[in-house]
Amino acid sequence: MNKRQKITIAAMVAAAVLFAGGVLGWERIAPVAKANAEANEHHDEHPAGAAAAGMQPIPFTDAQLAAADIQLRAAGAARLETFVRLPGEVKLNEDRTAHVTPRVDGIVQEVQANLGQQVRKGELMAVVASADVSEQRSGLAAAEKRAALARSVYEAEKKLWEEKVSARQDYLKAEQEWHEATIAVQNARQKLVAIGASGSGKGPFNRLEIRAPFDGLIVDKHIAVGEAIGAETKVFTVSDLRQVWAEVVVPAKDLEIVRVGTDAVLHSAASGAAVKGKVSFVSAMIGEQTRAARARVVLDNPQLAWRPGLFVDVDVVTGSAEVPVAVEKEALQVLNGTQVVFLRDGQAFMPVPVTVGRSDGKLVEITSGLRKDARYAAAHSFTVKAEQGKGAAEHED
Secondary structure (H helix, E strand, C coil), X not given: CCHHHHHHHHHHHHHHHHHHXXXXXXXXXXXXXXXXXXXXXXHHHCCCHHHHCCCCCEECCHHHHHHCCCCEEECEEEEEEEEEEEEEEEECCHHHEEEECCCCCEEEEEECCCCCCEECCCCEEEEEECHHHHHHHHHHHHHHHHXXXXXXXXXHHHHHHHCCCCXXXXXXXXXXXXXXXXXXXXXHHHHHHHCCXXXXXXXXXXXXXXXXXXXXXXXXXXXXXXCEECCCCCCEEEECCCXXXXXXEEEXXXXXXXXXXXXXXXXXXXXXXXXXXXXXXECCCCCCCCCEEEEEEEEECCCCCCCCCCEEEEEEEEEEEEEEEEEEHHHCEEECCEEEEEEEECCEEEEEECEEEEECCCEEEEEECCCCCCEEECCCCHHHHHHHHHHHHHHHC
């Protein structure tokens, strides 16, 4: 073998070695390249891909699911109502609240109603002895006697005139006196009605009965047996709490939104309960100190759960919109600085980064990161987050 042949063979061997090395190197780096491509694709699908790096499935059995009372829901289309939230306070309905007064001076003899008692219209609440009532009833009794006498005289004069015994002038005079006596009786009765007393009736002339003006609850009481009270003393306050008002503070910038007839949702600051109502009044004046106006929401309260004095948040509806994908607000959690929703995957939950949009306080629009019909953890989803944190801590140990 000459020198030229040896050089040729050596070159062929070197080329074969280089080719084999290249094949083996590609087999090693191909999975890495594929993984990088998938990671880039995942990053494009979830803008928060970098923050979501390292998120792993969280094992969670069906038994754990039941024990934690985690509610599973399916993401889907929803109608969201946008709103502006304003502070408010439940107040008595002034159209159905009465400050009961005796309307005459007197001494309290009986008290039959107590603070917090539910009363019916016309129900007896207290009895007062009043000299003014006694005089009015005495005047009525005297007027009734005079009217009876005047009628007898009139009937006698009429008979005499018809028999041509007396002059027609005497008959007409008797008729006039009878009519005047009748008017006096009516006047005396109306005076008693004006002070809340009935006619002569039974019992002492000085007895004044204080009765409930309508069905309602006694929310205030200032009366006791033996007490001297005046005509203007507010002895009871009765209110029909089956309908109450919510007084709302409206900043000047929101006056274009809050209008009469607008729907509103009230949320109790104490219990979290919610109820719907409508705006019935918006003040035309703005307070000098607060630079805000007052508005009123009428609220049906058949169970008397909304008590006057209760602070509330009032959501005044400003519009509505249909969204393709929404989840319950409780489903959103923050994991590694990223907002996520936990999707159910077999016997585990997978934290999925999401981007949120509009919200109505209960549902939240998902603009990216979650597909329709995906099953996710709604109520008590924080339990899943806690399990993930515990697993991470154990892994670090």
